[in-house]
Amino acid sequence: MLRxxxxxxxxxxxxxxxxxxxxxxxxxxxxxxTLAARYAAEGADELVFLDISAAQEGRATLLEIVERTARQxxxxxxxxxxxxxxxxxxxxxxxxxxxxxxNTAAVxxxxxxxxxxxxxxxxxxVVAIDxxxxxxxxxxxPTLATVGWDVLVRGGREATGLDALTWAQDAVALGAGELLVxxxxxxxxxxxxxxxxxxxxxxxxxxxxxxxxxxxGPDDFVSAVQDGGADAVLAASIFHRRIHAIADVKAAMAxxxxxxxxxxxxxx
Amino acid sequence: MTAVRxxxxxxxxxxxxxxxxxxxxxxxxxxxxxxxxELEGADMLVLPGVGAAAPxxxxxxxxxxxxxxxxxxxxxRPFLGICLGLQLLFDGSDEDGATTLRIxxxxxxxxxxxxxxxxxxxxxxxxxxxxxxxxGIADGADFYFVHSFAxxxxxxxxxxIVAETTHGGSFVSAVARGRxxxxxxxxxxxxxxxxxxxxxxxxxxxxxxxxGEGPAPxxxxxPVLVG
Numbered sequence: 001m002l003r004x005x006x007x008x009x010x011x012x013x014x015x016x017x018x019x020x021x022x023x024x025x026x027x028x029x030x031x032x033x034t035l036a037a038r039y040a041a042e043g044a045d046e047l048v049f050l051d052i053s054a055a056q057e058g059r060a061t062l063l064e065i066v067e068r069t070a071r072q073x074x075x076x077x078x079x080x081x082x083x084x085x086x087x088x089x090x091x092x093x094x095x096x097x098x099x100x101x102x103n104t105a106a107v108x109x110x111x112x113x114x115x116x117x118x119x120x121x122x123x124x125x126v127v128a129i130d131x132x133x134x135x136x137x138x139x140x141x142p143t144l145a146t147v148g149w150d151v152l153v154r155g156g157r158e159a160t161g162l163d164a165l166t167w168a169q170d171a172v173a174l175g176a177g178e179l180l181v182x183x184x185x186x187x188x189x190x191x192x193x194x195x196x197x198x199x200x201x202x203x204x205x206x207x208x209x210x211x212x213x214x215x216x217g218p219d220d221f222v223s224a225v226q227d228g229g230a231d232a233v234l235a236a237s238i239f240h241r242r243i244h245a246i247a248d249v250k251a252a253m254a255x256x257x258x259x260x261x262x263x264x265x266x267x268x
Numbered sequence: 269m270t271a272v273r274x275x276x277x278x279x280x281x282x283x284x285x286x287x288x289x290x291x292x293x294x295x296x297x298x299x300x301x302x303x304x305x306e307l308e309g310a311d312m313l314v315l316p317g318v319g320a321a322a323p324x325x326x327x328x329x330x331x332x333x334x335x336x337x338x339x340x341x342x343x344x345r346p347f348l349g350i351c352l353g354l355q356l357l358f359d360g361s362d363e364d365g366a367t368t369l370r371i372x373x374x375x376x377x378x379x380x381x382x383x384x385x386x387x388x389x390x391x392x393x394x395x396x397x398x399x400x401x402x403x404g405i406a407d408g409a410d411f412y413f414v415h416s417f418a419x420x421x422x423x424x425x426x427x428x429i430v431a432e433t434t435h436g437g438s439f440v441s442a443v444a445r446g447r448x449x450x451x452x453x454x455x456x457x458x459x460x461x462x463x464x465x466x467x468x469x470x471x472x473x474x475x476x477x478x479x480g481e482g483p484a485p486x487x488x489x490x491p492v493l494v495g
């Protein structure tokens with residue numbers, strides 16, 4: 001049976017792992033390859049590096065970090081942040097990443113998804129969707145309101161007016177092999193995942209959906225899968241700060257009847 | 269014992285970095301092979317890859333590797349196909365209609381019963397028979413998969429089947445016959461069990477070398493990694 005994955009996310013800025021609340025107020029969390037190795041030993045099913053460096057120098061640093069990590073960590077590695085072209089994607093894969101996550105550049109130019117999938121295969125193309133909940137009123141009847149989600153870009157700073165559900169379906173049609181869905185409302189808040197958002201997307205596409213944004217404790221991972229229909233669950237600060245261990249999260253998922261990969265603890 | 273020399277076939281569609289690093293981690297001497305000459309001196313051949321069959325076959329043809337790779341496998345020399353590298357052993361692929369290496373009778377077909385597609389993540393590899401490739405690995409252990417298609421051996425080739433995996437329907441996730449091995453999952457991305465499997469494959473190749481077929485001197489290989 002296919003296991004539901006637990007994925008620590010390492011936001012990397014200028015060579016260090018950082019984590020902020022709602023993409024701002026960044027706090028230094030450590031050396032990326034060191035944290036990556038620790039998570040792999042603790043049972044992480046996969047790792048995501050998100051490059052949030054503002055400057056271009058950060059990119060070379062990131063490739064070097066990916067290379068150092070991939071040499072010692074033998075689980076899948078996804079890299080996202082600032083990839084705008086097939087050539088940039090190739091450079092990231094050559095450094096040792098297995099998948100690349102596209103976000104702002106894919107919204108700006110959706111054919112990029114198709115181009116990358118044609119060269120590297122859909123399995124290497126993750127489309128990251130940053131979504132914010134909006135209430136829309138019916139233009140014909142202002143007393144009727146529906147809940148929806150808008151796509152944000154540039155690290156959650158810029159609204160696009162694009163409907164997240166529509167974009168998810170378009171991205172898959174263009175060749176995305178996986179969707180990484182982040183609730184900007186919940187990101188860094190530890191208020192739990194937006195399971196309605198996850199459910200809306202996971203029921204409308206066949207590709208795996210990775211839940212992101214808002215994990216506070218093991219119960220949130222359970223509900224992302226059971227209520228949101230997520231295939232994988234991603235979190236950052238609760239792991240970096242050792243608030244919860246990956247093993248505890250997986251034990252809670254297993255107890256709830258969710259298939260997970262259990263890993264023997266490695267003696268230090 | 270000198271390190272086993274592994275030639276990783278470069279057909280332009282693989283994550284050659286991770287397979288190279290994992291083979292180095294289990295003590296192999298790893299070279300990339302993009303020409304027939306670069307296969308010489310190797311004790312073992314690894315055919316990696318993700319993605320579609322047609323571009324990979326086109327690249328193998330362009331690099332004049334189809335004949336040498338087919339001969340290598342037909343001669344029962346140590347071989348490991350990974351993911352697409354396993355699928356290429358079959359007659360052809362439904363993914364794009366490509367004719368492949370025609371070593372194992374059967375076709376590569378879509379995982380049409382899969383609830384999610386691509387099949388991405390860790391899944392259990394359940395043995396149908398014992399094989400030294402899985403020495404030290406529990407039956408039903410989890411390995412990492414990333415694919416939408418899988419090779420289906422024809423009834424006449426059912427003796428190739430070593431293990432199966434279920435995602436909606438079940439499919440063949442490991443094959444072996446003689447010194448030829450193939451896995452649908454990615455051992456290079458499957459943590460400790462994946463490294464154990466690669467180490468077993470390399471060890472089996474070394475055993476094969478001891479039984480004759482003394483390895484020729486290394487010739488013109490391109491080192492894939494340093495340090």
